[in-house]
Amino acid sequence: MDQVREWLDYPAWGVLMRKHRSTMKLLPGARGFTLIEFVTTIAVMCALMLLAMPSMSTWIGSSKIRTVADSLQNGLRLAQTEALRRNRQMVFSLINEANPQLAASLNAVDNGSN
Numbered sequence: 001m002d003q004v005r006e007w008l009d010y011p012a013w014g015v016l017m018r019k020h021r022s023t024m025k026l027l028p029g030a031r032g033f034t035l036i037e038f039v040t041t042i043a044v045m046c047a048l049m050l051l052a053m054p055s056m057s058t059w060i061g062s063s064k065i066r067t068v069a070d071s072l073q074n075g076l077r078l079a080q081t082e083a084l085r086r087n088r089q090m091v092f093s094l095i096n097e098a099n100p101q102l103a104a105s106l107n108a109v110d111n112g113s114n
Contacts, residue, residue: 076092079092
């Protein structure tokens with residue numbers, strides 16, 4: 001503590017403080033960060049999140065569309081593969097059913113409609 005007082009009494013104390021900053025020890029109550037630093041950090045993070053939200057919602061919408069398109073393509077490929085494997089016409093139908101097991105009971109008639 002006496003060494004800090006000597007540094008503060010020194011006429012060129014700014015130069016001396018910069019020179020010996022790495023050797024200074026923190027006081028017991030001088031750990032962590034202040035409330036102002038914390039609030040500033042939170043405010044900057046919120047501002048960045050507000051800027052990122054519109055592009056994030058666009059990305060989520062595009063991702064959902066891509067997922068549906070991939071599912072349709074996979075279903076068509078599966079129907080094509082099964083038609084080739086069984087050597088007969090297969091029916092690809094879209095249903096609005098929460099339980100896909102109920103869709104297994106669908107039977108195609110000769111003209112391909114359900």
